[in-house]
Amino acid sequence: MIASMNVQTYNLLMSDLGITEKRILCGMGYYDDVAPEYIITATAEFLKLADKNADLKVGFAEYSAEQIQLTRSTVSISGYTFNVGKIIANHLKGAESIIVFAASAGEKFDKWIASQFNANEQLYGYIADTIGSEIVESACDWLENFLVAKFEGIDWKCSNRLSPGYCNWNVEEQHKIFALLPDNFCGIKLNESALMKPIKSISGIIAAGREVRKLDYQCNICNLEHCYKRRKDKNLE
Amino acid sequence: MEILEKLSECIEYGKSNKEFKHPPHLVGSDGASELTAIALSQGISPDDILKKGLMTGMNRIGEKFSTGKAFIPNLLISAKAMYAAMEHLKPFFESGEAKHKGTMLIGTVAGDLHDIGKNIVKMVMEGDGWKVIDLGVNVKTELFLENLNKTENCIVGLSALLTTTMLNMEETVREIKKFNESIKVFVGGAPLSEEFALKIGADKYFADPHSLTKYIN
Numbered sequence: 304m305i306a307s308m309n310v311q312t313y314n315l316l317m318s319d320l321g322i323t324e325k326r327i328l329c330g331m332g333y334y335d336d337v338a339p340e341y342i343i344t345a346t347a348e349f350l351k352l353a354d355k356n357a358d359l360k361v362g363f364a365e366y367s368a369e370q371i372q373l374t375r376s377t378v379s380i381s382g383y384t385f386n387v388g389k390i391i392a393n394h395l396k397g398a399e400s401i402i403v404f405a406a407s408a409g410e411k412f413d414k415w416i417a418s419q420f421n422a423n424e425q426l427y428g429y430i431a432d433t434i435g436s437e438i439v440e441s442a443c444d445w446l447e448n449f450l451v452a453k454f455e456g457i458d459w460k461c462s463n464r465l466s467p468g469y470c471n472w473n474v475e476e477q478h479k480i481f482a483l484l485p486d487n488f489c490g491i492k493l494n495e496s497a498l499m500k501p502i503k504s505i506s507g508i509i510a511a512g513r514e515v516r517k518l519d520y521q522c523n524i525c526n527l528e529h530c531y532k533r534r535k536d537k538n539l540e
Numbered sequence: 541m542e543i544l545e546k547l548s549e550c551i552e553y554g555k556s557n558k559e560f561k562h563p564p565h566l567v568g569s570d571g572a573s574e575l576t577a578i579a580l581s582q583g584i585s586p587d588d589i590l591k592k593g594l595m596t597g598m599n600r601i602g603e604k605f606s607t608g609k610a611f612i613p614n615l616l617i618s619a620k621a622m623y624a625a626m627e628h629l630k631p632f633f634e635s636g637e638a639k640h641k642g643t644m645l646i647g648t649v650a651g652d653l654h655d656i657g658k659n660i661v662k663m664v665m666e667g668d669g670w671k672v673i674d675l676g677v678n679v680k681t682e683l684f685l686e687n688l689n690k691t692e693n694c695i696v697g698l699s700a701l702l703t704t705t706m707l708n709m710e711e712t713v714r715e716i717k718k719f720n721e722s723i724k725v726f727v728g729g730a731p732l733s734e735e736f737a738l739k740i741g742a743d744k745y746f747a748d749p750h751s752l753t754k755y756i757n
Contacts, residue, residue, distance in 0.1 A: 332611030339554075341562035342613045420655075425663070426616040429656060474703045496651035496704040 305364060305483055306381040307403070312362030312489060313449075317354040320441040322434075324350060330433045346430055353434045358409030360489040361442045363450075368399045368512075380508075383479040388471040394462045397514025402450060403480060404464070406442040407489045408435050408503035416503075435503035443505050450509060460515045466507035467497070480506045543582065544592040547575040547625065551597025551667070554617025556624040562617070572621040576628040586629045586638035590669055594622055598667035602750030612660065615749075619663035626666070633671075640671040643694040645687050647679035649712055652705035657729060661697055664749035668757070681712045685719055695756070698742070700729040710740040717741055726752060 327346050328338050338346075372379040373396070376389050380401055387395070395401070412435050420428035443464055450461050468474035477497040481488065484506075491504045499506065549555075550572040553563040557571035570578070572594075579589050601618040604610035632638040644665050648658050655677045662672045673691065675683055684696065696716055700706040706729060713725050727742045737745035746752040 331613055336609070336611075338611075338613070339563060339617075341554075341617070420659075425619065425659060426613055429612055429616055432656060468703060494651070496702055496708075498651070498653060498702060498705075502653065 305485060306370060307364035307366055307483070309365040310362070310485060312360060315359040315361060315442055315445060317357055317359070317438065320359075320438060320445060322350070322437060322441050326437055326441075327430070327434055330437045331430070342426075342430075345427065346434075349427065349430045349434060352415075353412075353431070353438065356409075356412050356415040357438055358411055358490075359407070359438065359442050360409065361404070361406035361446050362484075362489050363402045363404040363446065363509075364484050366401045366403065366483070371398055371401050373398060378508075380483060383482055385476050385479060386473065387465070387476075390470040391465050391472050394465055394518055395508075395510040395515075397512045397516070398462075398510035399459065399512035399515075400510070402461075402509040402511060403483045403507075404443070404446055404509060405480075405484060405489045405491055405504065405506040406439050406446065407491050407499075407501050407505075408439045408442075409490060410501045412438075412503055413501045439503045439505050443507075447509065450511065454511050459511045459513055460517060462510040462515050463517055464507050464509050466505060477506055480508070543575055543579050544584070544588065544596075546570075547572060547579065547589070547593035548597035548600065550575060551594055551618055551621050551625070552600040554601075554614065554621045556617075556621045571624065573624040573627070576625040580628060586632040589625070590629060590638065594625055595668055598622055598664060599750075599753075602664060602748075602753065606748045606750040612656075615660060615664070619660075619667060622663070622667040641669040643671045643673060643691055644697055645673050645675060645684060645691060645694050646697040646699070647675035647684065648677040648699045648701075649705055649708045650678055650680045651708055652700050652702055653677045654699070654701035654729075657701065658697070658699040661699070661728065661749045661752065664753060665697075668753045681715045684712055684716060688716065688719055688723065695724045695726065697752075698725065698727045700727075700732065703731045706731055706736065709742070713741045724756075728752075 324347050327350060366380050370381045376392050378385050378387055378392060378395055416428060416431040416435055419431045447464055454461060467477040467480060474497045478493060481493055492500050553566060555563060555566045555571040557573040560571055561567050576589060598618060601610055601615060605615050629638060646658055646662055648655055662674050665672050673687060675687060698709050698712060700709055709727055716723055716725055725742045726744050726746060727737050728746050732745050734745045
């Protein structure tokens with residue numbers, strides 16, 4: 304039994320997320336460069352098919368000030384201590400509430416991606432895989448907007464979303480994230496290596512509070528050279 | 541030879557066959573499959589087709605990829621064209637008339653299920669004339685050793701995408717080196733670095749497949 308009094312989950316549709324073909328093409332690397340017509344056409348077709356294969360779920364458990372303890376490099380939430388490191392601890396400064404969240408594109412989506420690869424169509428598999436990554440990121444964008452709106456009324460602000468595996472936060476701590484969420488939350492299970500199944504899933508935390516500030520991701524001091532967040536500030540719209 | 545130049549262009553742009561309507565400037569022309577068949581019928585050796593056609597095309601797209609002028613989808617359609625050509629060369633490799641540069645054992649390490657990066661390395665290596673034995677994902681050390689026992693003179697490629705599973709590489713590298721210290725072990729994957737590769741006893745880290753082929757050639 305988890306200690307949060309506020310647990311919510313939402314089923315989303317692709318239409319709620321407004322994912323554009325351009326976003327998928329950017330996800331495959333085509334920011335400034337024009338993708339070959341064949342790839343643009345295949346991406347458009349797969350984006351339509353993705354809608355039939357996605358079972359998008361996003362949700363969170365909210366932990367209040369008395370359940371949180373923050374130091375310069377750790378945060379304890381309801382008795383679970385996370386060694387988040389200084390970068391992430393800085394994002395959490397002023398937290399009066401921490402939202403532990405997860406989102407998933409669902410098992411059917413994983414199977415759809417695998418079916419493309421198994422049919423020996425590496426390009427189609429890769430496009431489906433990229434769409435999966437982008438839709439689950441978009442579901443988290445949706446959640447961030449939802450939380451901003453929720454806290455706006457009491458004049459609280461939200462941090463960026465922060466996940467184990469990024470900004471020097473050990474991915475193994477994902478086990479503790481899921482200990483703070485109900486079992487099988489959004490249909491996600493973890494393996495021993497802290498790999499989420501379905502693969503197209505994200506988990507993490509968001510801080511909220513009067514003094515919380517939304518800081519930029521500090522990619523210049525993180526050692527994850529090939530992280531997608533480095534590309535995130537590029538204009539996708 | 542003009543036909544091999546055309547073939548390399550088909551590989552570079554991913555023109556698998558005549559029916560495939562890509563790239564725009566080659567629509568309606570013969571693709572990699574037809575050109576390879578024609579080249580063989582003209583008596584061009586499988587070795588020349590491989591080196592001057594397929595490898596040249598794969599090198600060009602690999603170079604574009606490593607300099608940010610092409611992306612994974614471009615590599616994948618090039619690899620598909622390369623496979624279409626390789627179908628015609630397969631009998632010559634089987635008979636021994638054409639020879640691979642060597643053999644690579646490749647796999648994603650234990651605990652990790654990510655395979656896109658590993659598959660891309662596999663395709664690029666095959667395009668570079670290597671025989672690649674793909675052990676799949678979540679590969680335990682024992683499976684690498686079992687295959688090393690059956691395969692002479694090979695190199696090994698290990699992939700991992702998680703900071704947790706990259707730690708499993710250390711044991712695999714250690715056991716491979718214990719088995720035979722001269723076997724070259726190369727590693728790749730988003731969270732890795734050259735520093736990490738050397739720390740765990742691997743021979744080198746590569747950020748992209750083209751850097752690997754350049755290095756081993």
